[in-house]
Amino acid sequence: MTLLRTEGLAKHFGGVAAVDDLALAVEEGEILGLIGPNGSGKTTALNMLSGFLVPDRGSVWFADENVTGKKPVALARRGLLRMFQTTRVFVRISAFDNLLTAGLARGLDEAEARERARVLLEELTLTPVMYLDAGQLSGGQRKLLEFGMCFIAPPRLALLDEPFAAVHPVMRETMARFIRRRNEEGHTFLVVSHDMPIVVELCDRAACMNAGRLIAIGATRDVLQDPVVIEAYLGSESHV
Ligand SMILES: Nc1ncnc2c1ncn2[C@@H]1O[C@H](COP(=O)(O)OP(=O)(O)O)[C@@H](O)[C@H]1O
Ligand SMILES: [Mg+2]
Structure with missing residues (x-):
């Protein structure tokens, strides 16, 4: 069952299309990885999914309910919770x-x-x-x-924005184990991360954004080997 999905989601900041026509689906019970070079729109997407930003266009559906524009508290009550990049x-x-x-x-x-x-x-x-x-x-x-x-x-779906960034490897492993356990108990995750080994280890599926758009989604290993994804990372300044 699809737990969360977006249709034509878009957010502009001035002339910048931070997220552009994003259609993404998170299946109940999975840990979906969300990757992409810096500035590709991952945080903006998470902000819209969790009610911290109102989309310019498009819709967000959680458990078959249209929750577009609902406030973070209302979404948390439904079991959709977001963890921040900064604690x-x-x-x-x-x-x-x-x-x-x-x-x-x-x-x-x-x-x-x-x-x-x-x-x-x-x-x-x-x-x-x-x-x-x-x-x-x-x-x-x-x-x-x-x-x-x-x-x-425990939320039904947790949105995590770079939880492993700048964290000691031992604690990173504690976090990964924690996520895996909660997932085994039936909780669903969308995890933004630059840590490819952890993405491979945790996520059966991954999605990649570039310049506000979804450029690949599927089995994590396939996505990481997709020439379009490799090109996006090489073309970015960050080279992560
Ligand atoms: N509040 C904001 N005001 C203006 N521009 C923003 C704002 N938030 C993000 N952006 C721009 O939107 C684009 C996507 O940013 P972001 O969603 O943070 O990307 P990521 O999380 O993938 O690094 C970038 O070009 C960024 O500079
Ligand atoms: Mg970000």
């Missing part, structure tokens, strides 16, 4: 309290939230630092904490 945790309260707050905000009662928080801290290897202010955690630990906050009440 958003409360730095002046502890890692544990960040999780607790996230749990209460998502409708868990306090006992439930505490229990979930403890389990997640353990799985995310954050138990030793659970009472430190989140501001004292390393960048990677904060990202792990944000994973926990996102999954305190």
Whole structure:
């Protein structure tokens, strides 16, 4: 079943077509990778999928409901949740309290939230630092904490924007394992990443954007070997 799909999605910033006529489908139960050179429109697409940006044109459908233009909170309530490229945790309260707050905000009662928080801290290897202010955690630990906050009440579909960027390899592996486990439990992911080994490892399917357009979608290995995709990366300044 298709869980999320877009039709003719477009967003312009001045003269720049950040996303142009994007038709993308995420199947329930999969981990779909979204790749593409810097500036190809991946973050803008995620912003529209999650309600943080209103599209100029086109529509977004989640579980067969037209959710175009709905606010992030309304989408989160339906189980569509987005994690940011830069982490958003409360730095002046502890890692544990960040999780607790996230749990209460998502409708868990306090006992439930505490229990979930403890389990997640353990799985995310954050138990030793659970009472430190989140501001004292390393960048990677904060990202792990944000994973926990996102999954305190697991979303049906999680949109992740470069979760592995600038994260220590050990924590990257913790994140990848976390995503795989949640996926085995039935949760669906759309993961933007430049880390090709992780994309290959995690995602059976991948989509590639270039200059706002979808240029390839299919089995990850096929997409990575597609001459159009290779050309897009070679033609970009980033060479990632
Ligand atoms: N808020 C904005 N205002 C103006 N231009 C933007 C804005 N956000 C993104 N862009 C432009 O849109 C294009 C796509 O950006 P983005 O979606 O961030 O790409 P990616 O995430 O693939 O690196 C880029 O040319 C970028 O400069
Ligand atoms: Mg981006």
